[in-house]
Amino acid sequence: MQHDPSRTSYYVGDEFYQSLVDSYADWQTDDSEITDPALRDTCRMLLDKEARLLDQNRLDDWLTLYVPECLYWVPATPHGGDPRTEIAVCFDDRRRIEDRIYRLQNEYAWSQRPLSRTARLITNVSAFSTKDPDTLMVRSTFLTNEFQAGDKRSYTGWYGHKLGFQNGGWKILVKQVNLIDCDQNLRNLSIIL
Amino acid sequence: MTPDDSFTSGITRPTGAQFDFNELIFEDRVHQSIYTEEAIFREEMRKVFGGVWVYLAHESQIPENDNFVASQLGLRPIIVVRDSTGRIRALYNRCTHRGSTVCRQQQGSAKSFVCPYHGWSYFNSGKISGVPWPDGYADDFSDPKYNLAQVPRVQSYRGFIFGTLNPDMPSLEDYLGGVKKPLDDWLDRHPGGKLSFCDANRLKFNGNWKLLYDNSADGYHVIFSHRSLLAMENRLNEADDEDKGMSYYKSSPDNAPFYVKVFENGHHYKDKRPAVDTSPGGLWAIEGPHPGMEHYEAIIRDKLGDKAGSVLDLASSEPVNINIFPNLHILGNHVQVSQPVSLTETDTTWWGTAVIDDKDELHGCVDAVNALRMRTQESFPNFGELDDLMNFEQIQAGLAGVEDEWVYMHRGLGIPDRIKRDTDGYLIGPPTDEVFLRETMQVYKRLMMNEPNLVIGREIEAAPD
Numbered sequence: 001m002q003h004d005p006s007r008t009s010y011y012v013g014d015e016f017y018q019s020l021v022d023s024y025a026d027w028q029t030d031d032s033e034i035t036d037p038a039l040r041d042t043c044r045m046l047l048d049k050e051a052r053l054l055d056q057n058r059l060d061d062w063l064t065l066y067v068p069e070c071l072y073w074v075p076a077t078p079h080g081g082d083p084r085t086e087i088a089v090c091f092d093d094r095r096r097i098e099d100r101i102y103r104l105q106n107e108y109a110w111s112q113r114p115l116s117r118t119a120r121l122i123t124n125v126s127a128f129s130t131k132d133p134d135t136l137m138v139r140s141t142f143l144t145n146e147f148q149a150g151d152k153r154s155y156t157g158w159y160g161h162k163l164g165f166q167n168g169g170w171k172i173l174v175k176q177v178n179l180i181d182c183d184q185n186l187r188n189l190s191i192i193l
Numbered sequence: 194m195t196p197d198d199s200f201t202s203g204i205t206r207p208t209g210a211q212f213d214f215n216e217l218i219f220e221d222r223v224h225q226s227i228y229t230e231e232a233i234f235r236e237e238m239r240k241v242f243g244g245v246w247v248y249l250a251h252e253s254q255i256p257e258n259d260n261f262v263a264s265q266l267g268l269r270p271i272i273v274v275r276d277s278t279g280r281i282r283a284l285y286n287r288c289t290h291r292g293s294t295v296c297r298q299q300q301g302s303a304k305s306f307v308c309p310y311h312g313w314s315y316f317n318s319g320k321i322s323g324v325p326w327p328d329g330y331a332d333d334f335s336d337p338k339y340n341l342a343q344v345p346r347v348q349s350y351r352g353f354i355f356g357t358l359n360p361d362m363p364s365l366e367d368y369l370g371g372v373k374k375p376l377d378d379w380l381d382r383h384p385g386g387k388l389s390f391c392d393a394n395r396l397k398f399n400g401n402w403k404l405l406y407d408n409s410a411d412g413y414h415v416i417f418s419h420r421s422l423l424a425m426e427n428r429l430n431e432a433d434d435e436d437k438g439m440s441y442y443k444s445s446p447d448n449a450p451f452y453v454k455v456f457e458n459g460h461h462y463k464d465k466r467p468a469v470d471t472s473p474g475g476l477w478a479i480e481g482p483h484p485g486m487e488h489y490e491a492i493i494r495d496k497l498g499d500k501a502g503s504v505l506d507l508a509s510s511e512p513v514n515i516n517i518f519p520n521l522h523i524l525g526n527h528v529q530v531s532q533p534v535s536l537t538e539t540d541t542t543w544w545g546t547a548v549i550d551d552k553d554e555l556h557g558c559v560d561a562v563n564a565l566r567m568r569t570q571e572s573f574p575n576f577g578e579l580d581d582l583m584n585f586e587q588i589q590a591g592l593a594g595v596e597d598e599w600v601y602m603h604r605g606l607g608i609p610d611r612i613k614r615d616t617d618g619y620l621i622g623p624p625t626d627e628v629f630l631r632e633t634m635q636v637y638k639r640l641m642m643n644e645p646n647l648v649i650g651r652e653i654e655a656a657p658d
């Protein structure tokens with residue numbers, strides 16, 4: 001039976017969690033680092049595009065970079081944790097990302113009224129191969145500056161993107177956002193990182 | 194030009210360090226200075242945070258002997274430790290030599306704490322164990338004054354650890370009073386009547402700590418402050434029914450079957466269960482969408498058939514708010530702790546809770562229930578609380594207009610037969626009334642008008658209660 005992941009959440013189950021935990025364990029090894037500049041550049045372009053669309057608040061366009069059964073994950077523990085037994089800052093499947101976007105576009109989402117302006121820097125991009133040739137892991141370092149209602153703040157850390165090659169291009173399967181202060185009390189984290 | 198008299202009022206804003214709380218707190222209103230005056234905040238850190246029982250930590254954070262977790266009692270840095278003999282203590286994280294913190298980890302296990310500055314060391318009971326090159330002292334350190342200070346009274350109620358510096362406080366159980374009942378009910382819906390903590394959504398806002406407490410049983414704000422959340426949770430509904438989440442607030446909540454109840458000592462309780470179907474599966478039916486919901490629901494229904502409803506309810510939010518003055522809130526499945534950082538800055542940590550099922554009362558479904566619970570619990574801090582916190586920040590900003598002195602909390606006041614008493618004598622009102630806030634402010638006023646006799650412990654052998 002086919003399910004629309006925008007409406008129902010059948011894919012977030014034991015198997016999904018296990019493969020998530022597995023794919024985020026020990027992936028940044030020296031011998032799996034991709035040295036082909038063209039492939040790395042492809043990854044970098046995808047990350048740059050993602051940052052641009054988020055800075056431009058084009059959230060619906062941003063989501064087209066993701067596969068239907070995707071995940072946006074901001075762990076609350078520095079080691080990433082096991083999301084089956086630990087609360088995360090954000091753990092959004094497709095439907096919940098769409099919820100998040102819906103809310104951000106709702107004029108009564110007070111935490112985002114006025115809307116934040118953001119400027120994201122992404123650097124130190126390294127790509128890593130996996131056992132599956134159609135799956136890559138990408139590590140990058142980010143600094144997201146946010147301005148809202150007279151106040152400037154920033155978030156920093158590193159991203160772990162899991163990419164899949166689908167229909168002739170690379171799409172985002174999972175975005176893991178590792179804030180350096182993910183286990184601290186954070187003020188109005190209502191933007192998408 | 195003379196101002197129109199009808200638009201003027203006597204400015205009673207106090208100056209200097211002396212505040213007369215009779216002039217600041219009235220039945221229907223409070224003065225803005227209780228949120229904006231540094232001197233009042235400093236007094237609160239003694240008279241409230243120290244003067245009453247303050248929540249410090251949960252026993253599931255220190256399950257074994259020698260486990261510790263960092264906490265605070267007001268602004269005092271505290272180490273809550275289960276010492277080597279199993280006794281729970283709240284040590285001041287302050288070296289008796291020259292004041293450095295002796296523990297800089299959030300959580301861990303330690304038989305002793307060694308000060309990084311000059312190496313004085315302490316057993317996890319707080320007793321001093323040694324100093325480097327003791328020959329350099331004429332003293333032999335047998336005087337208990339060198340032991341770490343500790344909160345002299347530390348007591349637990351069903352896993353929740355509290356401390357007070359005030360020897361005149363009644364026992365913790367007496368302090369909790371009527372609020373024990375909803376707390377018991379909340380715990381008892383889980384197998385074994387217990388829960389464990391499993392990390393947290395950690396938030397903060399630039400506003401006074403009382404703004405959060407003032408909101409804790411407020412059913413008046415829900416439709417307005419959480420408008421985007423309610424819209425979001427119901428966006429995928431079939432047809433026109435809007436029944437997800439807190440939708441029961443939508444039609445005339447003043448006359449709704451649910452209520453707010455006010456206990457002694459500033460504690461209160463909003464019981465929303467009468468507004469929802471609480472037969473098995475009823476809570477699950479009104480949960481908004483969460484990751485993994487349909488997947489695990491199908492598995493649990495498959496496995497348990499008729500019995501699935503009550504198991505799924507354990508993954509759902511319990512529709513209650515249990516507020517324990519001054520810093521502990523139980524809501525949904527969360528244990529929310531608030532922590533003043535400064536006059537205008539407050540941390541609020543939403544601890545997630547997981548079900549423990551030692552006796553397999555959930556028929557092998559406990560992992561599925563917990564996987565669901567993690568996701569249901571992430572929803573409100575992400576999509577609801579942030580809007581409240583923005584509103585608290587904007588109250589703090591608005592209060593900078595200091596000549597406009599009053600903050601009103603008179604909803605429901607003076608309307609005959611609106612507020613009733615239950616058979617135990619506790620006030621009960623509509624969920625949208627500010628009766629809980631008025632009553633809490635009277636408790637706060639009494640506390641602020643009395644200087645408590647605060648003491649610390651050193652004599653670690655003497656058994657505190």
Ligand code: FES
Binds near residue numbers: 288289292311313
């Ligand atoms: S301050 Fe701790 S040993 Fe000196």
Ligand SMILES: [Fe+2]
Binds near residue numbers: 414415419581
């Ligand atoms: Fe709220």
